[in-house]
Amino acid sequence: GENVEQHPSTLSVQEGDSAVIKCTYSDSASNYFPWYKQELGKRPQLIIDIRSNVGEKKDQRIAVTLNKTAKHFSLHITETQPEDSAVYFCAASRDTGGFKTIFGAGTRLFVKA
């Protein structure tokens, strides 16, 4: 079945440094890749997404890259701040077969002040 692998499971960075989270997906029909941030006790919130016809997308300190050939996509957070500390989930979805979204295992990001 469909699968999304996410690495690392835990990431600790110093405030101001960059953080990179990587994901791979198995379903070649996937064409939409959202990233969610989940703070403790709260619901997942979409922070950025990318569609398969785009290789890179940026929104202020957050960027996402996609390599369809390799089935890889990554989240880049620059100039990290303590409030970036949370669990981040990558996900993959497609326009056929029920539109369901499959999530990666999550990355717990710690930003040390």
Add this chain to the structure above:
Amino acid sequence: SAVISQKPSRDICQRGTSLTIQCQVDSQVTMMFWYRQQPGQSLTLIATANQGSEATYESGFVIDKFPISRPNLTFSTLTVSNMSPEDSSIYLCSARRQGASDTQYFGPGTRLTVL
């Protein structure tokens, strides 16, 4: 953006009983989903709630255990039946307006504890 509410927000239940979770979306949406999230874990898709027809369940989840209703475009329920402690988890409703490329929103979740 779609606003999604769920109730109850949390509950403590006895083994063998059933709990029905309600999900309400503030606008008509095409797709509604139910996820389970164990503490410290990722989101696992239970099923897609289909309006006016039986839900589509993922591997490992069955209708007898997790019956789902979706009578209209803005409302769905998930029942956790014959509960055991292993069912203790957070259950999240999710919705998306159009196709797979539309933003998917989540409800606040229902924290279920089974004793």
